[in-house]
Amino acid sequence: MRKFREAIIEKTILLNGFACILFVVLIFVFLAKDGLTLFRTIAIQDFLFGQIWSPLAEPPQFGILPLFLGSLFVTVGATVISVPLGMACAIFIGEIAPRWMREVLKAGVELLAAIPSIVIGFIGMTMLGPVVKSLFHLPTGLTAVTGSIALAFMAIPTMVSIMEDAITSVPRTYKEGSLALGATHWQTIYRVIIPAASSGIVAAIMLGIGRVIGETMAVMMLTGNASVMPKTILAPVRTMTATIAAEMGETVRGSEHYFALFAIGLVLFGITFLINFLADMARHRKKK
Amino acid sequence: MKTDRLLKVMVVAFSLFCVGVLPVQAKEKMIQIKGSDTIVNLSQAWAEAFMTENPQVSLAVTGGGSGTGIAALINGTTDIANASRKIKKKELDDAQKSGYYPEEFKVAIDALAVIVNPANPVKELTIDQLSGIFTGKITNWNEVGGKNEKILVLSRERNSGTHVYFLENVLRKGNEKGPEQFAPAVLMLPSSEAIINETSTSESAIGYDGLGYVTPKVKTIAVAAKNGDPFIQPSKETATNRTYPIWRFLYMYTGFKPRGEIKAFIDFALSKKGQKIVEEMGFVPLGEK
Numbered sequence: 122m123r124k125f126r127e128a129i130i131e132k133t134i135l136l137n138g139f140a141c142i143l144f145v146v147l148i149f150v151f152l153a154k155d156g157l158t159l160f161r162t163i164a165i166q167d168f169l170f171g172q173i174w175s176p177l178a179e180p181p182q183f184g185i186l187p188l189f190l191g192s193l194f195v196t197v198g199a200t201v202i203s204v205p206l207g208m209a210c211a212i213f214i215g216e217i218a219p220r221w222m223r224e225v226l227k228a229g230v231e232l233l234a235a236i237p238s239i240v241i242g243f244i245g246m247t248m249l250g251p252v253v254k255s256l257f258h259l260p261t262g263l264t265a266v267t268g269s270i271a272l273a274f275m276a277i278p279t280m281v282s283i284m285e286d287a288i289t290s291v292p293r294t295y296k297e298g299s300l301a302l303g304a305t306h307w308q309t310i311y312r313v314i315i316p317a318a319s320s321g322i323v324a325a326i327m328l329g330i331g332r333v334i335g336e337t338m339a340v341m342m343l344t345g346n347a348s349v350m351p352k353t354i355l356a357p358v359r360t361m362t363a364t365i366a367a368e369m370g371e372t373v374r375g376s377e378h379y380f381a382l383f384a385i386g387l388v389l390f391g392i393t394f395l396i397n398f399l400a401d402m403a404r405h406r407k408k409k
Numbered sequence: 410m411k412t413d414r415l416l417k418v419m420v421v422a423f424s425l426f427c428v429g430v431l432p433v434q435a436k437e438k439m440i441q442i443k444g445s446d447t448i449v450n451l452s453q454a455w456a457e458a459f460m461t462e463n464p465q466v467s468l469a470v471t472g473g474g475s476g477t478g479i480a481a482l483i484n485g486t487t488d489i490a491n492a493s494r495k496i497k498k499k500e501l502d503d504a505q506k507s508g509y510y511p512e513e514f515k516v517a518i519d520a521l522a523v524i525v526n527p528a529n530p531v532k533e534l535t536i537d538q539l540s541g542i543f544t545g546k547i548t549n550w551n552e553v554g555g556k557n558e559k560i561l562v563l564s565r566e567r568n569s570g571t572h573v574y575f576l577e578n579v580l581r582k583g584n585e586k587g588p589e590q591f592a593p594a595v596l597m598l599p600s601s602e603a604i605i606n607e608t609s610t611s612e613s614a615i616g617y618d619g620l621g622y623v624t625p626k627v628k629t630i631a632v633a634a635k636n637g638d639p640f641i642q643p644s645k646e647t648a649t650n651r652t653y654p655i656w657r658f659l660y661m662y663t664g665f666k667p668r669g670e671i672k673a674f675i676d677f678a679l680s681k682k683g684q685k686i687v688e689e690m691g692f693v694p695l696g697e698k
Contacts, residue, residue, distance in 0.1 A: 173593065174593075175590050175591075175593075176567065177567060177573070177576060177590070178588070178590045179586050179587070179588060187593070246603065246606070247606075250610075251610060254610070254611070260559060260561040260611060260613050260614075261561055261596065261607060261611055261614070262610075263596060263598075263607065341599050342599060342603065345596040345597070345598075346566065346596060346597035346598065346599075347593060347594050347595055347596045347597065348593050348597075349593040349594050350593075357594075357596050359597065367566040367567060367568050367597065367599060368566070368567045368568050369474075369476075369477075369568065370446075370473050370474025370475075370476055370477045370568035372476050372568075373476060373479075373480075373497050373499050373500055374476075374480045374483070374500075374503065375499070375503065376499065
């Protein structure tokens with residue numbers, strides 16, 4: 122009887138494990154079904170490399186290159202800002218701060234992760250936008266760089282907590298060995314601890330990027346959403362996520378435009394899948 | 410044993426949740442309204458007033474865009490679809506394929522104001538000039554009698570019925586399938602408030618918004634339908650007597666000829682009381698014409 126019960130519980134848990142994968146597969150199939158329909162009427166190279174996104178024109182043009190570059194500009198900007206900040210923060214928390222301060226800081230960083238993205242977007246629109254506008258003498262404060270700054274703050278918590286885990290899990294002996302050889306604390310950090318934790322740090326950066334590229338609400342409120350080919354990060358851009366969010370509501374179901382939005386979703390899915398895959402690779406590289 | 414207890418608590422909580430959900434499902438009359446974000450506040454106001462008079466009926470109003478509303482109507486997940494544009498041919502065909510025969514009701518009028526920063530000296534523009542500005546043919550304010558400054562063009566997002574209306578009736582000057590497009594450099598902002606906010610902080614900005622959203626922080630532009638026509642400031646009066654050129658109907662669609670509570674609600678919206686609410690919400694009542 123007991124064995125029977127055990128078996129049922131085991132199978133239930135197994136089923137749950139598979140359910141997660143099943144959902145991912147179903148989502149992918151659903152996306153692919155509608156997304157790929159687009160390519161019956163639109164050539165795939167026109168979709169991926171077309172420079173004009175103009176879905177309401179006659180005939181409509183579905184070139185996602187400006188949207189892809191928009192996402193890229195915002196993501197690269199956010200990464201450039203968040204990686205040094207996040208790394209410095211993680212090193213301080215993991216290595217330098219005294220224990221009581223470490224707890225306070227960790228709680229603070231995790232609180233940052235709990236701020237809803239629409240709140241960040243709202244603060245960015247009313248506070249950050251005008252600052253960017255007057256700082257760079259721009260006609261508008263809604264630019265790629267505004268989005269990058271706001272998103273950097275959304276990526277930092279993810280990065281810090283994973284990086285900090287990686288740093289604290291470096292074996293004590295490494296640190297002690299280094300100090301015993303006469304290295305200073307700083308030398309130990311950047312010559313021994315960071316290289317030893319590098320796989321975790323790379324994984325943290327990747328996951329942070331994944332968070333940024335998939336973010337929608339704050340980006341839509343902050344980047345101005347003009348679908349031009351972006352030339353500088355000080356110009357308005359339109360990201361892929363914002364395009365889907367902004368246009369899905371008004372499309373006629375089953376139209377080319379509708380399928381095009383699903384195709385963008387497919388591209389996004391591919392990108393985040395790749396990023397997570399790279400992060401996983403980085404994380405497991407050292408464990409072998 | 411601790412997990413066992415936790416499990417029991419979860420089971421009890423879940424069954425309570427189910428029991429709690431059931432009565433709501435079974436409640437008397439539930440009307441779903443879904444669609445245009447332009448009308449969502451207006452519908453909410455109607456719904457609240459209607460529910461105080463008819464407590465046995467409950468109405469749920471959600472936004473999401475005109476397309477979302479009509480799609481929901483076709484899928485049978487809403488009773489009334491709000492739309493700030495007319496239903497498209499393809500949507501009508503889809504509805505009939507699913508066994509619905511949408512009925513159209515004009516419920517209010519919305520005038521769109523073209524707005525600029527108060528510091529901008531430009532006071533009046535023709536539809537031709539507006540079309541030029543929004544399609545990117547005119548890029549400097551000095552081409553339309555303003556300062557030598559690049560124009561920052563703002564628009565609502567493509568999910569907005571307002572966007573589609575402006576595209577078809579201002580950019581394309583009424584020719585729905587015309588070749589004109591919003592220039593790629595036009596900023597697409599997600600809300601009416603964002604347009605007001607951006608226009609009030611940027612001296613070179615031009616945008617458009619429903620008359621109800623306009624605040625004293627921005628300046629409205631007088632518009633002429635054709636070259637040589639008089640320039641008309643947008644207001645309730647000029648929209649009601651249809652002299653101001655940029656106005657549109659707001660619609661409600663039902664899946665079938667409305668009956669019972671749904672009919673009562675639409676009748677309420679069209680009644681004197683309902684049209685009074687239209688005015689209070691910053692839109693223009695249907696009036697006599």
